[in-house]
Amino acid sequence: MIESSTKGVFAPETLQDYGADPVAVRESDKYVSEYIRGFVDKWDELIDWNSRAESEGRFFIDVLKARGKETVLDVATGTGFHSVQLLKAGFSVFSADGSAEMLAKAFDNGMRHDVVLKTIHADWRWLNKDVHGKFDAIICLGNSFTHLFEEADRRRALAEFYAALKHDGILIIDQRNYDSILDHGFSTQHKYYYCGDQVVAEPVHVDEGLARFEYRFPDGSKHNLNMFPLRKNYVRGLLEDAGFRKIKTYGDFQDEAEEANPDFFVHVAEKNYV
Known part of the structure; x- marks a missing residue:
């Protein structure tokens, strides 16, 4: 189940290909080919690990520790930022992603930060086929859930997350504030998430x-991602339908009342029903 290393999984570099009509591409599986090596290699310029760590502080660490959680499955590892942060904070972490390119980058990033990531190449829709055991917590961060375009895929993924949790487990899932983007247009300062000040994301x-x-x-290159704009209350409804209870939503790591127009929501x- 666990790969100790993902070296050697890189395929020859290719270009992103959306065909003649990029806005017609609305498929859950597309993200795998979107994260080509050239894009993945630049992803950390967008995140800026140091600025990201400073901006979000101990939010996720504190949420997990306050509930006594120890084992964490990071189902959207990306380049490894949160897996590394949680490992250094003392959690037992397993790192999964559907992109082999991302997993390889995450493993290398872990080595640079003196930790060894336990990586798993897995599709959320069949998560429990590749990930065995039960976890105290699952995190799905980085606006990753937005890669699923079909509602059936979203419901199936949440069912898989639910099944992989212990009876008193928690799921932490985030998303962009698509309500604001859809209703009022795009406006963001990227204060908390995509902190790289040399990268434009819009x-x-x-x-x-x-x-x-x-x-x-900065080198003039451009890359794209096609994502489904998830509205906040729709996601909360999906979580309830999947069986989750006591859903609390934060806006940019603050209680919703404290942040009028956040860039991101964290659910x-x-x-546990009790």
Whole structure:
């Protein structure tokens, strides 16, 4: 189940390919080919680990420790930021992702930070086929849930998350504030999430079924991601339908009342009914 290393999984570099009509590409499986090596290698310029660590502070660590959680499954590891942060904070972490390119980068980043990531290449829709055992907590961060375009896929993924949790486990899942983008247009300071000040990340197309973001890097390169614009209350409803209770939503790591128009929402959903 556990790969100690993901070296050697890189395929020859390719270009992102959306065909003749990029805004017509609305498929859950597309993200795998979007994260080409050239994009993955630049992803940390967008995140800026140091600034990200400073901006979010101990939020996730404190949420997990306050509930006595120890084992964490990071199902959207990306380049490894949160897996590394939680490992250093003393949690037992397993790191999963559907992109082999991302997992390889995450493993290398872990080595640079003196930790060894336990990586698992897994699709959320069949998570428990590749990930065995039960966890105290699952985190799905980095706006990753937005890669699922079909509602059936979203419901199946949440069911898989629910099944992989212990009876009193919690799910932490985040998303962009797509309500604001859809209703009022895009405006963000990227104070907390995408902190790289040399990278421009903004939508080039938005409708109720697609948010197509373009990422422009200092070297002049451009990459794109097609994502489904999830509304906040819709996600909360999906969590409830999946069986989660006591769902608390934060806006940019603050109680919702304290942040009028956050860039991101963070949902903390508990499996325990009590």
